[in-house]
Amino acid sequence: MGGGYTPASLYAMHPLDPQAVIRAQKGDEAERGRLLAAIEPIVRSFFRARIGRVPDVDDLVQNTLVRVHRGLEALENPERLKAFSMKAALFELQDFYRGRYSARESLYDPDIPPSDPAGVGSAGLRLDLERAMDVLTPHARRIIELRELGFAYAEIAETLETTEAAVKMQVKRAFERLREVLTALVLAILAMSPSI
C-alpha cells in the first residue's frame, strides 16, 4: 500500500496548493518532496482503479512521479498541477498497455511466421491475412485491435459495454472463421501452383 498523507497541522500549506507548487519549482526540495508524496497516493489509487491491484502499479506510479518531477519546472501555470499530473498518468498508462503483452508474446513469438508447407511465401501469407481480415465482422476487428493495443479481455468488455464471456466468444468465432478462410485460400493457391 502507498503512504497516506501528512497532517496539515505540520505544514502551513497543502503541498498541492499553487503557492507550494511554485516553491517546489523554485528549488525548495522539501516542498518538492511533499508535493510528490501528496501525488503518489492519488496516482496509485488511479492506477489501481484502472488496471487492478497488480505489481505493475508500482512501476506506473514510479514512472508517473518521475514524469512529474522532470516536468515540474516547465509547468507554466501551477494552478494546472492536476491536469499536468493527469497527463503524466495517462501517458504512462498508454505506455503500459503498449508493452503489456510483450513478455508473454515472447513465449510463443507470434512474429515468427507459421510453418509454410505449401511454399506460399511471406508475401502470399500477408495477402491472405489481409483478405482474411475482411471476412471478420467490424465488432470482431475492434476486439482484435483492442487486444493488440494491450487491453485485457475484461477491459475490452468494459469498453464495449458487454461481458468478458461475450468478448471471448467473439474472438473464438473470429479464429474459427479465419481458419476456414485461410485454409480455403491456401488450398486455392496450392491448386493454382504449377510446381505442386
Next chain:
Amino acid sequence: MSQSFDILALYDSLTPKERAELDRAMEENPTMADAFGRWNSLRAEVRRELAADLPDRALLVLYALADDDVLDADEQARLRAGSANLAVAMDRHPGLVDVVQRIHGDREAFEDVWAAHTAPNRQEKALSEDRPPLRLVGPQSPARWVWRIAALVTVVLGSALLVHIAMRDAGFETIRASELMAVDLPDGSSVQLAEGSVLMIPQEGRPLRQARLMRGRGLFDILRDEANPFKIETPNADIIVLGTTFGVEVTDIETEVVLASGIVELASHADRDAPVRLEPGQRSRVLSLDPPSEPALADVNAELSWSGDLFIRAERMARVAEYLSEAFDLPVEVGQDLANEMVSGTRFEREAGLEAAVQELALSLGAEVVSLEGGGFRIAR
C-alpha cells in the same frame, strides 16, 4: 478437437497449465499448430499495422483531451502536427476510437481520485425544495390542528436529524467504491473496499485513527498503536482496533466483523461500554441495536475471499500448498517432512504473487524453495 482449436484463440489469456496442455496437443497435431501459427501471424500483422499507422500513441491521449483545455502550447502543436495521420489511423482502425473513449474514462477516474484525495468535504444536497405553495384555508377543525402539530414536530425532528448528520459528517471525506478498490487511510493503515461500499475517512485536522464504514464490506489492515486504538464506526456499532487485519460487512441493520489476526472489540451503539472481544478466527455481529453476538468460530478464508487474498488460520502445510496451488493455478509441492507442519495466522496477498508466498512459508519453516520446470514451486528442507 474443434473445441481445442477454438481455445487456441485465447491462448495468451490461459493459465500456464492450460497453455502447457495446448502446447502438448500442438506437438502431436501439426494442423492445430499451423492454425495457431496463422492466427498469431494475423495478430502480429494487426499489431504491425497499428504501429505503422499510429507510431506515437501519446497522440491518442492528446486527442482525447483536446476539447478540455488541458493541453499546453507544445502539446497542441504536437497534436496539430499529427492530426492528419491520426485521422487516417482512426478511420482504418475502429479500435483506436474505442481507446479514445477509454481515455475519457481514464480522465474521469483520475479526476474522481484527485477529488477524493484533495477536495474539502462535500455535503450532498439532502433537501428538495419541490414543495407546493402555501394555501389560505377557512376555519379549521381540531383534527386538522393535530395533524399540523404532528407535521411541525416531524419537520423539526427531520431538521434536527439533518443538522446532526451534517455535523457528524463535517471533516470527513466520503469514498464510494464503484469496484473493488484499495484506500490508504490517513494514519498509514489501509482498507480494501468491496464494490458498492461507502467509507468515510477523516480529513486534515480531524483525529486520524478513525473511519466510518457506512455500507458494504471492508478488509482493514490497521497499523498497531496500542496507545492510540483505531475506531471504526458503522451505523449501529463501534469497532475498536489495536492493530490487526479483519473484515467488516455492513448492511442497513447489521454489522458483522470477522477477525483474521490481532484483537478487536465490537460494541453496539446502544451500549458502547459493553463490547465483546474477538480472537483471531472469530466472528461476531451486531443486529440493529442488540448487543454483539457471542464470538464464534468463522471460516476466515471463505468469509474474506471477496478480497482476493488467502487467509490461513491454522492448517497443515500440505493443505496450505493446495490452497496456494488452487489460488495461483500453479503446482506447489511440499517435502514429506513438511507436509504435517502447522501454519497459522498467515495472510497471502494475491498481488504479491505465488513466489513471495512460498518464500515466506519457506522462511518460517526453515526450508528452501525450488522452482519447478514448467512453473510452480517445491518447498523442502
